Amino acid sequence: MYADFIIVGQGICGTFLSHELQKANQSFIVIDESKPFTASKVASGIINPVTGRRIVKTWMIDELMPFAWDAYRSFGDKLGIDCIKEKPIIDCFATPQMRLAFIDRYEKDQQFLSLPANENNWQSFLQYDFGYGIIQPAYLADIQLLLKKQRETLLTSSLLREEYFDATQLSIKEDGIEYKDISAAKIIFCDGVTGYDNPFFPNLPYGLNKGEVILVEIPGFPDTHIIKKGYSLVPWNGNTFWLGSTYLWEFDDDKPTKGFYQFAENWLKQTVKMPFTIIDHMASVRPATLERKPFVGMHPAINNIGILNGMGTKGCSLAPFFAKQLVDHLLYNKPIMADANVQRFKKVLSR
Numbered sequence: 456m457y458a459d460f461i462i463v464g465q466g467i468c469g470t471f472l473s474h475e476l477q478k479a480n481q482s483f484i485v486i487d488e489s490k491p492f493t494a495s496k497v498a499s500g501i502i503n504p505v506t507g508r509r510i511v512k513t514w515m516i517d518e519l520m521p522f523a524w525d526a527y528r529s530f531g532d533k534l535g536i537d538c539i540k541e542k543p544i545i546d547c548f549a550t551p552q553m554r555l556a557f558i559d560r561y562e563k564d565q566q567f568l569s570l571p572a573n574e575n576n577w578q579s580f581l582q583y584d585f586g587y588g589i590i591q592p593a594y595l596a597d598i599q600l601l602l603k604k605q606r607e608t609l610l611t612s613s614l615l616r617e618e619y620f621d622a623t624q625l626s627i628k629e630d631g632i633e634y635k636d637i638s639a640a641k642i643i644f645c646d647g648v649t650g651y652d653n654p655f656f657p658n659l660p661y662g663l664n665k666g667e668v669i670l671v672e673i674p675g676f677p678d679t680h681i682i683k684k685g686y687s688l689v690p691w692n693g694n695t696f697w698l699g700s701t702y703l704w705e706f707d708d709d710k711p712t713k714g715f716y717q718f719a720e721n722w723l724k725q726t727v728k729m730p731f732t733i734i735d736h737m738a739s740v741r742p743a744t745l746e747r748k749p750f751v752g753m754h755p756a757i758n759n760i761g762i763l764n765g766m767g768t769k770g771c772s773l774a775p776f777f778a779k780q781l782v783d784h785l786l787y788n789k790p791i792m793a794d795a796n797v798q799r800f801k802k803v804l805s806r
């Protein structure tokens with residue numbers, strides 16, 4: 456069979472890439488093995504416009520936020536689902552210094568920060584000693600639902616093969632590539648954390664980062680906001696909340712640990728003033744990069760092979776934007792932003 460593109464991976468990157476190619480009437484086939492705990496399947500879906508102790512705006516957020524909102528809305532409309540919501544973040548101050556830092560920042564720039572009219576509003580649900588600030592707008596993308604629905608659609612149209620992609624079976628020709636029975640013009644790797652071992656993109660500066668999460672039932676707890684107090688407590692599904700996450704640069708494996716479970720349980724006991732039941736515990740590894748910028752574009756030495764990866768902690772906002780940019784580049788030769796373009800590693804990748 457012939458397809459314009461093969462996409463390896465159906466995480467948030469492969470999902471948005473398949474959507475952009477559909478919009479542009481390109482033919483493709485997605486190859487994705489069905490793994491339960493990929494980064495996209497474990498992520499909470501927060502799009503938070505500010506970051507760090509200094510509460511500064513995240514990279515490109517003025518462009519990314521409106522883009523992400525429209526992209527999830529229109530993709531959701533196509534699939535008949537609602538997959539993005541506005542969810543303000545209650546940022547509980549852990550120390551008096553953090554309170555001062557927030558107020559200082561708020562006084563300089565109120566685009567995403569506000570202070571509550573009554574700081575006691577959350578006292579019947581939450582333990583917090585130094586007050587809180589509000590981050591808004593912030594978004595919550597339901598990427599679990601989006602991935603599931605797009606997968607169903609692709610499977611129904613025979614556009615997705617649920618199998619392992621074996622790179623040793625890929626042959627690169629002058630005018631395209633061949634993989635098993637598929638001939639294609641190009642192949643794009645959206646393989647997430649396994650991209651670290653991708654033989655076509657060796658030595659890219661990944662800085663893989665593990666995160667653990669628990670799911671907890673808290674009947675009656677409000678689902679109107681995301682709560683941030685060290686960890687984030689995120690409305691998930693009905694009475695169920697997502698609690699996470701750790702950011703570990705050094706780790707032995709991608710499995711859940713007893714240590715995190717205990718931390719999370721203690722956090723809940725100390726923070727949530729309502730009965731709760733922990734119902735699940737998951738872990739995954741983020742395809743983060745040392746420069747904290749993604750890898751997007753075509754291989755500098757092999758022109759039929761491309762990549763959309765390295766989304767790190769921000770896949771929910773970066774993947775829609777860079778999937779579109781990659782498709783515009785492939786079809787209309789529009790430029791890919793220099794900071795994200797994988798061509799910046801030309802020397803490393805041409806060896």
Ligand SMILES: Cc1cc2nc3c(=O)[nH]c(=O)nc-3n(C[C@H](O)[C@H](O)[C@H](O)COP(=O)(O)OP(=O)(O)OC[C@H]3O[C@@H](n4cnc5c(N)ncnc54)[C@H](O)[C@@H]3O)c2cc1C
Nearest residue numbers: 464466467468488494495498500501620647666769770771
């Ligand atoms: C705990 C945690 C919380 C997070 N929370 C957020 C958040 O709130 N907001 C946010 O923006 N980001 C968050 N992230 C980061 C986000 O999850 C990632 O940036 C994003 O999911 C990466 O998507 P991806 O498509 O590149 O990779 P993945 O989700 O890993 O998808 C890659 C896909 O490729 C498949 N694949 C790989 N190799 C092969 C092969 N050889 N054959 C077949 N299939 C293959 C895999 O099975 C997988 O389905 C979080 C991550 C973690 C771990």
